Amino acid sequence: MTEETTVESWQYLSFNLDQEIYALNIIQVKEVLDFTEITKVPKMPDFMRGVINLRGKVVPVVDLRLKFGMPETEKTVDTCIIIIEITLDGESTSLGALADSVREVLTLQPDLIEPPPKIGMRLKTEFIKGMGKKDDEFIIILDVDSVFSDEELVSVQDAEGEMDIVNSEDQPEHIEAV
């Protein structure tokens, strides 16, 4: 654990969600799977798409598009499930995230990453670790642990509500800490 936090990797896995490019720190990515059949779990928030069988283990899958207030992920040939490892209640657990398509593994020096803009984002600021830039394209680097924190996994929010929160609150401390 200590190793992961002190030796922060500069490598990121980028993927597409509805025209935009997002990225995850490679250390938290375990593997990328093709889209497989997802078993829906009743009475869970919509963005919890269900569970899959990952070589004998049952792993929950989250639709990031729904979580971020975009329309539901449609299944295409490029649709992938990114298996990431997160820490919940102090225990590490696996989780799948749906992505429209996975792009590449790229290296971003820390000085190329800027703090996220406080306004004009459709996501909660604490979801974002920073904004990277490559070939004139902006890459949104996600803070996985706060996207999949305990409260976030139960809450069912609509996109507008989130935008309001982002506009009215100033929370730069979080980004500086990273």
Next chain:
Amino acid sequence: MQDQEYKDMFKIEALELLSDLEAKLLEMKEGYDDIEQINSTFRILHTIKGTGSMFGFNDISDFAHNLETAFDFVRNKKVNITNDLINLTLTASDHMKTMLDAGDENKADNDFISEEILTALNELVPLIEDSPEKHDTKTAGILKSVSEDASSSDMTYRIRFRPSVDIFTTGTNPLLLLKELRGFGECDIIAHIDRIPLLNEYDHKACYTDWDIILTTKKSLDEVRDIFIFVEDSSEVDIDIIDDGTILDKEPKRDKLGEILLDRGDITAENLVPILQKQDEKQKKIGELLVEQDVVSKSKISSALSEQKHIQKVRKKKSGSVLASSVRVPAEKLDKLVNLVGEMVTVQERLSQLAVYEDIPELTSIAENIENLTDGLRDNTMSIRMVQFGITFTGFKRLVHDLSKDLEKNIVLITDGVETELDKTVIEKLNEPLVHILRNSIDHGIESKETRESAGKSSQGTILLSAEHSGAYVLISVSDDGAGLDPDVIYKKAIEKEIIAPGTEMTPKEILQLIFSPGFSTAKKVTDVSGRGVGMDVVKKSVEALRGSVEIDSDKGKGTTVTLKLPLTLAIIEGFLVEMEGDKFILPLSSVEECVELSQENVDRAQGWDFLNVRGELVPYIRLRKSFDIQSDPPEMEHVVITGVDGQRIGVVVDRVIGSHQTVIKPLGRAMKHSEDVSGATILGDGTVALILNLDKLVKAA
């Protein structure tokens, strides 16, 4: 390195011995201070001393030596066992645990405590002095314990009881005598009914039956003879010793049928020899031949056969007990085994499915064989993990003993269902909730001596901790005869704490369940014992994490009962597979009673009422489509799976019924821990995931 390994082994063994010691001491405290308890206490201390010095734990060994000496005096009746001595020995046992954990650390402190305890011991048992006799060599000690073992070893008797024909007229019921014998130990009884005459000659006041009894017991010959003391004069009673713990080992032939019959005097050697020759020719069983030749009656043969079986059983037990005590497997290995078996069950299901699909006879037969083998493997593995609930009882007894002393209350803990078996993991995880419930009972439930007496109760409070099987569940309940809970107080408190809205209508039973809500604690003052801010909601959570449920029942003034309902195992269950909208779900097969069809016509006729007429009985049903918010139209013909939940029949409406399925339970993962209707998942033969439904929750929500 190896040295360390041995030391660890000693530690594990010593901890087990110490908990045995604790159990024995507490039994003595309850008044069972017979010589057996004292002997085993002595033996435990002796073993700790012996092994301790072998592995270099000299301070523990010396300490145990002093205690051993004290109990040697008790054993030889030089001093009496007193409450003080028991309490002191309990403290000493705790101290030995501390010494074990500490190793060489805090040596000075521990030595000081040792010294203190020993001084106190010296006051209680003043006879202790360093006599050379105590430092006898180790071999002498071992010899002693061997001879002790022999004296308490099992005796096997053959008893022939032929009551006089007029035994009934003396008012004796021979069956009661037999019952008493059964109480002595393992007992096989054969009745001989050759003497019963035809009906027209039958005198209903006469006893025509006689019995052969094979009994294995620790009791002496005289004690067995005493049972027949009143009938001895009128009836024939022959008691022979077949085995005194050593004969069987010396005579390996003892369990041949011919030998047994000879020994019983049913046949003579002259009869036997020609028969044995014939046996070689005809390849027949000796018993059959003997009956054919009219040498002995059939019932005598069957009696001898049962003796044979009994002897074999005793033999097996002897060798078995030697083996059983020597197998010790780390818990992780067991967990691994269970995981592997789980994977194997999944693969086997897949194979079976393929076999059905491909329809190749050879493949089908292989698949069936594998299925049988996996079933056996699964059941066996699960049974290895099963542990008797009783192993936790000692700890609880100690808890009750210590706490009631602290609170100056007089409380006994009675236990029931010690032999009930539960999965190891379940037992481990149950400890904390049970301790919590017990603490509650001791602190809040049972009143002080004075209050109890003025309420007309006995000054001694009783807590009953019991466990019993109920289908695929185990019910564990803690009941006390204390003050009970007042629904009115709980109701007011719940409103005060904003757990329920004022004016909510609830039955007293529903109100009682409110104490499981988070943030609820009725204790007015915070005591050392309970009320540390963790309430019954923690109990509820940990029980639910084990896929169980908890309920409370209370009679104001009479007492409270908390019942935990837990699944037998957490790893593999027998499931019932159903389908809804292409998704598959598992219901626990143990709660499925039957399946019926539900046509649209049926639903219309019921006029929107969710009741179904099953052979004249009205059964309420819930629609999974409604519970799960599935919008699409149901198929023409739906199916109702009728389940028994808490003694109530409830139907669950599904699209399609598939059948039974070996279900390896997989957790849904922490991210899904909020889903209430689903308690887990499993992987089907085709690799897709099926969800296991939590019936209790579904029914409650409906």
